[in-house]
Amino acid sequence: MNDMTPNREERVANLKGLGCKRKRVEDARFTQGKGNYVDDIKLPGMLFGDFVRSPYAHARIKSINAEAALALPGVIAVLTAKDLEPLGLHWMPTLAGDKQMVLADGKVLFQGQEVAFVVASDRYVAADAIELVEVEYDDLPVITDPFKALEDGATVLREDIADKKEGAHGPRRHHNHIFLWEEGNKAATEAVISSADVVAEEMVYYHRTHPCPLETCGCVASMDKINGKLTLYGTFQAPHVVRTVASLLSGIDEHNIRVVSPDIGGGFGNKVGVYPGYVCSIVASIVTGKPVKWIEDRMDNLMATAFARDYWMQGKIAATKEGKITGLWCHVTADHGAFDACADPTKYPAGFFHICTGSYDIPVAYVGVDGVYTNKAPGGVAYRCSFRVTEAAYFIERMIEILAQKLDMDAAELRRINFIRKEQFPYHSALGWEYDSGDYHTAWDKALEAVDYKGLRKEQAERLEAFKRGETRKLMGIGLTFFTEIVGAGPVKNCDILGMGMFDSCEIRIHPTGSAIARLGTISQGQGHATTFAQILASEIGISADKITVEEGDTDTAPYGLGTYGSRSTPVAGAATALAGRKIRAKAQMIAAYLLEVHDNDLEWDVDRFVVKGAPERFKTMAEIAYASYNQAIPGLEPGLEAVSYYDPPNMTYPFGAYICVMDIDVDTGVADIRQFYALDDCGTRINPMVIEGQVHGGLTEALAIAMGQEIAYDEMGNVKTGTLMDFFLPTAWETPNYVTDHTETPSPHHPIGAKGVGESPNVGGVPAFSNAVHDAFRAFGLKQSHMPHDHWRIWKTANKLGLHG
Amino acid sequence: MIPPAFEYHRPTDIAGALGVIAEHGDEARVIAGGHSLIPMMKLRMVEIAHLIDLQDVADLKGISVGETIRIGAMVTQHGLINDAALSAAAPILREAALQIADPQVRYCGTVGGNVANGDPGNDMPGLMQCLDATFTLVGPDGSRDVPAREFYEAAYTTAREDDEILTAISFAKPAGGYAYEKQKRKIGDYATAAAAVLIEKQGGKITAASIAMTNLSDIPVFSEAAGDALKGTDGTGAALDKAVAAMLADIDPTEDNRGPVEFKKHVAGVILRRAIARAVDRA
Incomplete structure (x- = not known):
């Protein structure tokens, strides 16, 4: 070695691998108007x-x-x-x-x-x-209300199947009924609720909205x-x-x-x-x-084209007087529109809604979902969330707040005493999931401390007194959310789309001069795959991310995969990428052993090279190995350096996070000013912190839109009232508050690099955080539930109904 | 979202524009910044066979500031905002223009288009009524002036004849305090309620008050009674209540996605109170 040889730290930095805040390689073309979208094809x-x-x-x-x-x-x-x-x-x-x-x-x-x-x-x-x-x-006659659709004598919408008693997901009990899907133990849950110290009950509506990608x-x-x-x-x-x-x-x-x-130009499930x-x-x-x-x-x-949400969620949550949750019951009336065109894994007609026990150790639970036809557009897609997970998170995070109100408890404390504890993982939920990992208490404490939660509550109490004295017309709301996502669909034994198992894939070719191309079964819509998958691979095979091309989306060249949605790319294709990289490295080790004239086992991997154990001056870099694989006959090995991996995940991954939103609400105009938003995400191993931060900002902004104004609204004739961007709220930089991001890191135990996915967490956690802040502002006046979106007039209506306009 | 075919004309003077109108009559229409008309064409809510683009007509541009202020119809909102002399002489224009749409739209959207289109959502018509501005219309028979307070007849219906072009807006340099207060759902939105207020004061008493409201009726609402209620008072207490009540009697909002009538009236009252307070403070 001479003085020019970079030291280990420099070699690690040169890789731009895991953890590097690498700038997105896609942005050079996107920011210069040189992207190639479908409408550019002539x-x-x-x-x-x-x-x-x-x-x-x-x-x-x-x-x-x-x-x-x-x-x-x-x-x-x-x-x-x-x-x-x-x-x-x-x-x-x-x-x-x-x-x-x-x-x-x-x-x-x-x-x-x-x-x-x-x-x-x-x-x-x-x-x-x-x-x-x-x-x-x-x-x-037009039916836009799913409850009216199920009434006796309601107009038959789907004449083609009016007489079919059996649908794709079991019996249909009415001509406008699609399915009843159930999970959990109904009898046991109802028994717990009927004998509980305290039961909070509420209808929580998550309104119809639309992913509205820019393209x-x-x-x-x-x-x-x-x-x-x-x-x-x-x-x-x-x-x-x-x-x-x-x-x-x-x-x-x-x-x-x-x-x-x-x-x-953006997909978001659409x-x-x-x-x-x-x-x-x-x-x-x-x-x-x-x-x-x-x-x-x-x-x-x-x-x-496909809408999202439109879930009427009737909930009952039971607890002891001390606030320990003893059971959760939920019945959903799901408005699917004219055709059931939900994009869920085949066996899950309500997606993964049964993640609705959230981050809490709830011993018994039941969920029933009735799918209903109405005269609305079909869809029900996962708008920047895993299948129906944002509905589930909104439901449980509203129910927790309503329970806290009923118990006259602090909602942060109620969450803390019910969290699944670190030592309980892997945790089997009452509705059948195995949560892979988590450390909720650590994340929650960090979040509450970061925002000075006690200080906020003190300020809120002072503001309330000032409001009552007539010194201000603004109320302060503190919106808490602790969410658990379920992403990375999914294990082939449970998850398929039209019979195709939900694995994903990566195929890697190393070129003779030590650069590479990786092709995946996924497709970026703005997520930055070309940047981040190259980083995963760089850390696995010791070739700089700058020398790795990532290609997706052409079925003639890319290996078969199920695509990008439901935060599945990193959990599934990212795992395939790491494992394909490990196959490359295994062959590279054999080549290096031949070149260095030692046994395979005498070598150890060191960042970008194989080194002879105990003799650090004797090594072969990945670039040297790649060249050798193409230019010399190596006994027992095929020429070339390629690998492919198809990855069937053993489980989902379970990212989680703690979000806190602070809002000032003008009760006279209904205007809500978001003064603070803190987002702590735990997505396991962090591949590119800058890309994560971008994902969180984007997802929170969509959550802001959904919670505060965005909807697909119909009049009674079934006319769409929000069919243009004048009325359909798409926030700009002007409406978007400042976000403070933070993290903890709890790697997934079953993912090859411990990554869990993050793209959808901010939408899943953001919506209840914004909505809970609105509700919290009015908690002192007895507000239990006011449905989203919390636009000016709905907030005003809440204040008006509570008698705050004198 | 694709308009039907049309002929495009681009005259360089007013006479040229009038000539195209004379030739094609009802089938011709002038376009200024296009931010109202082009969406309507794309939605096929209006079909125009001959579109006359006024952007090359130099006589429609320019701002002159003296005791009387004159603004050419093709001055953009961006132009209004960035004219230092205008902002010094009539700061309410800048304050209002900054609340119209977003920067991209303001680069194209013009003051003439904003007042001439007769869209009840536009901010400039109410503002011009507050300023007691005069609109200059030029047609085949020459030029005439119409007060802004008499210009609006119904939504999209104004005193302008089909063969006339609105060429300029003029008004006396305003004195005293001012405020343009607007509540909207998001950037680029029309007002849920907006108020333009000018207040003159002497010895702590209001001597003149002008109040106009936007998007609370099918035309802008100049509320003379609201202004009168403030005269001779300090603009607070019972006088303020009376002004708001007078304004509420003059407006006639309709329900839309922004909310029902009851809400709009409530917000209109709140917005007007804030505008008056700010204008009185500045007077």
């Missing part, structure tokens, strides 16, 4: 599709007349359900075991539903032509009739599954289909499912032999 001869959509929420279609549209120069075709029927494509299966109309078949069931697909040579002509398609409707959904379908290959570019969060579905639906052999997800636009574009391309592009506009996206 193919020779490309045609454009646009939908005629239903203005009615429920109506029978009497006739569709496309003559005038077809007469418009540039219009190639107008597809209706009748055209798709011979292909068996007028309906398609949903991810939830239901089926969904691709184009309206005899009736429409929600406003914005796809009725006809116009194909034209020009985007503008397509827009003109949809105005010329004449559709005659006979309107039908809407879209695709370009290109059928090459010469070679029989279909290429489908699109905004797909799960490109490999889309390929399989496209093959099953179209009958085209899967090897003849290539699905490409280019850069994606881009997991299969939409009529994809099917119609494929059919139009097959029929015309030309590429067909379909891109939603903002209103299409808000009105018709």
